[in-house]
Every structure is written in C-alpha cells, then in structure tokens.
Amino acid sequence: MKACLFEAKEKFVISDIKKPVPQKDEVLIRVKAAGICGTDIHILKGEYFSDFPLVAGHEFSGEVVEVGEEVTQFQPGDRVTADPNIFCDKCYFCKINKNNHCLDSHVIGVTQNGAFAEYVAVSEKGVFHIPDHLSYSEAALAEPLACVVYGVRRSGIKPGEKVLIFGAGAIGLLLMSLLKISGASQVIMVDISQKKLDFAKKMGASEVILNNAEGEKKLKAIAPFGFELVADATGSPRVMERELQFVEPDGTFLVFGVAPIGDMMKVEPYDIFRRDIHIVGSYAVKKTMQYSINLLASGKIQVKNLISSTYSLEDFERGIQDFYHDPDHMKIQIIP
Ligand SMILES: [Zn+2]
Ligand SMILES: [Zn+2]
Numbered sequence: 001m002k003a004c005l006f007e008a009k010e011k012f013v014i015s016d017i018k019k020p021v022p023q024k025d026e027v028l029i030r031v032k033a034a035g036i037c038g039t040d041i042h043i044l045k046g047e048y049f050s051d052f053p054l055v056a057g058h059e060f061s062g063e064v065v066e067v068g069e070e071v072t073q074f075q076p077g078d079r080v081t082a083d084p085n086i087f088c089d090k091c092y093f094c095k096i097n098k099n100n101h102c103l104d105s106h107v108i109g110v111t112q113n114g115a116f117a118e119y120v121a122v123s124e125k126g127v128f129h130i131p132d133h134l135s136y137s138e139a140a141l142a143e144p145l146a147c148v149v150y151g152v153r154r155s156g157i158k159p160g161e162k163v164l165i166f167g168a169g170a171i172g173l174l175l176m177s178l179l180k181i182s183g184a185s186q187v188i189m190v191d192i193s194q195k196k197l198d199f200a201k202k203m204g205a206s207e208v209i210l211n212n213a214e215g216e217k218k219l220k221a222i223a224p225f226g227f228e229l230v231a232d233a234t235g236s237p238r239v240m241e242r243e244l245q246f247v248e249p250d251g252t253f254l255v256f257g258v259a260p261i262g263d264m265m266k267v268e269p270y271d272i273f274r275r276d277i278h279i280v281g282s283y284a285v286k287k288t289m290q291y292s293i294n295l296l297a298s299g300k301i302q303v304k305n306l307i308s309s310t311y312s313l314e315d316f317e318r319g320i321q322d323f324y325h326d327p328d329h330m331k332i333q334i335i336p
Pocket of ligand 1 (some may be wrong): 253
C-alpha cells in the first residue's frame with residue numbers, strides 16, 4: 001500500500017510498504033481522511049518521543065475492511081474513527097483511571113504506524129463508530145476535539161467565567177467553541193494572523209486581538225484584573241511567558257498547546273504564589289472520544305469550516321509546506 005514514511009529527522013518519502021495485517025484484536029481501516037497535527041511536525045523534527053521510521057497520522061477516519069478473529073463490535077463496511085491511544089488496562093495508572101498516563105500505551109501514528117497511508121490497523125479498544133451524517137473529514141476531527149473535551153474538563157470552567165485563548169488555529173477554535181457552550185461568558189482570542197482572527201470572530205469569538213504590544217494593552221483595558229481562564233493553543237514557550245500575566249488571581253492557566261520537548265519558559269514563582277495561580281496541563285485524550293463524537297453528531301460543535309485544505313497522499317509535501325509557511329492555515333487533511 002501507499003504510505004508516507006517518516007524516515008529520519010525532516011525526511012519523509014511516499015513509498016510502497018506492506019499493508020498491515022490485522023492482529024486478533026485489531027480492525028483494519030481504509031483511511032478516508034487524516035489530519036496533519038502540530039504533533040506530526042514535532043515528530044518530523046525529532047522533537048517528540050517517536051522513533052523513525054514511522055508512518056505518522058493519529059487523527060483519522062475511515063471504513064472497516066477487515067477484522068481480527070476476536071473483534072466483536074465491528075465488521076467490514078462500518079464507518080469509524082479512532083482514539084489513537086491504546087491503553088494496556090493493566091498497569092498502575094490504568095487501574096486508577098489515569099489511562100492517559102498508561103505505562104504501556106501504544107499510540108497509533110506516534111509509537112506505531114498510523115494513518116498517513118491507505119490502511120491502518122487499530123486495536124478494537126480504540127475504534128469508534130461514527131454516524132452516517134458525519135462526513136469522514138468531519139469525523140477525522142473527533143480526536144483533536146476529544147483532546148479539547150479533556151482540556152475543557154481539566155480547566156474547571158464555571159458558568160459566567162471569562163476566557164482568553166492564545167492561538168486561533170483549529171485547536172484554539174475548538175477550545176473556543178466548547179468553552180462557550182460550557183458556560184464561559186466571553187471568549188477572547190489572540191493570534192498573530194489577522195485572517196485567523198477574522199475567522200475566529202465569524203466562528204463566535206467574543207472579541208479578537210492581534211498579538212503585539214498594542215494587543216496586550218487592549219487586553220489589560222478589557223479585563224484589568226485578568227481572566228479566570230487563560231488557555232494556550234500556540235505551543236510556543238515565548239508566547240506562553242507573556243500569557244500568565246492575564247490570569248486573574250485564583251485563576252487557571254491551561255497548557256494545551258504542545259511545546260517542543262526540552263524547551264523552557266520563564267515563570268516568576270513569586271507571582272504564582274502571590275496570585276494563587278493554577279497551572280494545569282492536559283495530555284491527550286482520557287476516554288473522551290465518545291463525548292467528542294456526540295458533540296460532532298449533535299451539531300453543537302461545527303468543524304466543517306475548520307478544514308482549510310485537503311491533499312492526496314502523494315501531495316503530502318504540500319500539506320507540510322502549508323503548515324510551515326502559511327500562517328493562515330487551519331486544519332490540513334490528507335485524503336489517501
Ligand atoms: Zn494531534
Ligand atoms: Zn496501562
């Protein structure tokens with residue numbers, strides 16, 4: 001089958017590799033849509049915990065074409081998406097319901113071959129049905145939305161609170177949409193791209209502000225004491241350093257964007273102490289996939305407009321170029 005193989009740091013090729021054979025507990029999926037995520041870029045740059053060679057791609061949807069002998073819930077023809085985090089269900093953390101910290105987890109597209117290919121094999125544990133009225137492209141956003149569902153839960157948002165989000169890409173907009181229906185009274189978005197901000201405004205942001213010194217002054221004027229929740233969806237430590245000042249006393253700073261492993265940010269511990277700041281991380285998905293699918297199926301979260309471009313597997317390079325060089329890009333998907 002055709003696949004995009006990450007061979008080494010900054011090096012990938014479209015090549016013919018062996019089509020996966022589903023193991024006893026696995027479902028073989030013909031990939032219909034697979035999103036390019038910031039994590040894929042970290043993997044490609046060697047800034048993540050993956051090894052080469054690897055077929056990346058962890059947010060996808062497709063059609064079941066074959067099932068292993070122990071699979072009971074799926075059959076060929078089923079429309080599905082997947083939670084790429086396959087937990088062992090046996091280790092210390094799995095037993096105390098902290099599955100996203102599983103000591104023996106496998107992540108499709110990160111530690112084992114993923115969906116930038118014609119076919120991907122996934123343990124039945126991670127596979128989910130999708131309703132007929134969701135397109136494959138929409139369903140391929142179920143995984144990032146599942147991460148956002150977990151992040152919003154972690155944020156502890158309460159009715160009426162004010163929210164500030166840095167980063168108006170696809171993830172920032174998903175955060176905005178979900179925080180709004182979770183009770184936020186206003187969600188303000190900050191980005192360096194005016195085009196992204198215009199789009200965020202159209203998608204329902206209360207206010208949008210360009211990320212510069214002038215923008216910081218505006219934020220201070222809007223909320224002199226800060227925001228109950230400030231969420232980062234940029235993954236840039238340099239930007240994050242500037243974000244903490246906008247957290248209201250006893251408010252929360254949600255580290256949602258993925259920064260490169262090893263990069264540091266400057267924090268003044270006295271400030272965290274003096275202003276009772278909560279710093280909260282949010283790693284991946286914790287059994288939130290079904291809720292994400294429910295939100296997409298109900299239409300409460302709209303993702304169709306978040307897809308800014310689609311490319312064939314052969315044109316993977318163009319998708320990566322968009323990611324690097326088009327500051328206005330939203331979700332880029334590969335349609336194998
Ligand atoms: Zn991702
Ligand atoms: Zn485990």
